[in-house]
Amino acid sequence: MLATSTPRTAIVTGAARGIGAATAKRLAADGHRVAVLDLDAASCAETVAAITDAGGQAIGVGVDVADADQVAAAVAQVAEALGGPTILVNNAGITRDNLIFKMTEQDWDSVIGVHLRGSFLMSRAVQAYMTQEKFGRIVNLSSTSAQGNRGQVNYSAAKAGLQGFTKTLAIELGKFGVTANAVAPGFIQTDMTRATAERLGVSFEDFIAFSAKEIPVQRVGQPEDIAATISFLTSDEAGFISGQVIYVAGGPMD
Template sequence: MRSRVALVTGGGSGIGQGIALALAAQGHRVAVLDRVEEAARAVADEIREAGDAAVAVCADVSDPGQVERAVAEIGEAFGAVEILVNNAGFAKDNHVLDMPLEDWDAVVDTHLRGAFLFLKATAPAMRAVGWGRVVNISSISAIVDDERVNYVAAKAGLEGLTRAAALDLAPVGITVNAVGPGVVVTRMTEVSAARAGRTLEEHLKHQAKGIPRGRTGTPHDIARAVLFFTAEDADYVTGQVLYVSGGPHG
């Protein structure tokens, strides 16, 4: 296994943090990108304390200028990005008829526009060397979910981007895949619990009832799927969406 330069957007917490730590443990040099600088620095420090290489980068993934600056910073620190994990995202849920336009734009711009911008900014260098791995973090909500029309649309679009980009980039040695988490316990879970009028403990028990595996997921569960897609010998797998959700469920 070669040490590669990996970039994880939204790497300062939750699933992104778990992915960043897992990639670093594999020996990769990891750029932890987050719009909250302190969060990115904390995860990068954790990686370095474990003896691995990391750099913290602060940027808004939906801003083209900040994306270009971030990729340049990473290039100066480690070299060109070879593994891109588009994980940055958040939720502003609402019923379709009550969804403010600014909440629609904010969620779609972060999840979908941000992934496109980073793909555009990093893929040329991957193409130049004939090797690259892109993993987009989707969600089981891409199939369907209620009262979160912006999030569902953004994740469904991200899966479409995954398939289309995989076709475009396969001939130049770049694979593009997606991982779709089910219910994963992060800070966002507390927001979902509050929206449902439950305590976090009540919410997790309620969610687990509908999961065949009988438990909610962890960032580690998602990170393991990302490691598969980013492996050296995963070069014949592209354009795929892998749902990591404890079994088929609605």
């Protein structure tokens, strides 16, 4: 059963593939107009087509979320084409994994820039529409890596930072009818986890099988698992949930 929502304009960053694409499609199925944002506008075409072929309304927009001017232009484009955005899913992310003694400053800056600076710039741009409408839903993608993960000091720091960012947004924007929550996925079967398997020198199939054995529900997650959680958090029904970090990982997290 789909969450109950008034049709609104939603922005999903990093929506060309993986969790972002699944989320964009789910929000469109919920009845929202969806802006599919990614670094390259052409890469958004598949997600946009999937939505429109199913009867939904979507546009693709290319944007570097770490660039303030590009963010401002992209949000303005979305507002003009679909209406003022009152749902934002900050999903855009990259990995530059390495042990700290091998990690370059560029590896650090790139990951922090996309995850933290990008989420800040997008949220700052979109909150103006939310506060005006006295309604808003912001969902930031954290990760179980926020609790620490070997070879990911940059990614772990960014994902932990997003949790504090989320809680502060909830405090500042709550009086305007805006909620902010974070979803922290565990192992999700995506291109990003495939890249992790390659870094570790193991086949993706073996990586999945090993990981599933360590998860209480005995399977790895799918992008649709995360999209379903985001669907609820962005719904009208979730108005009393704010400042929370929800681990979607197939079992309890400390």
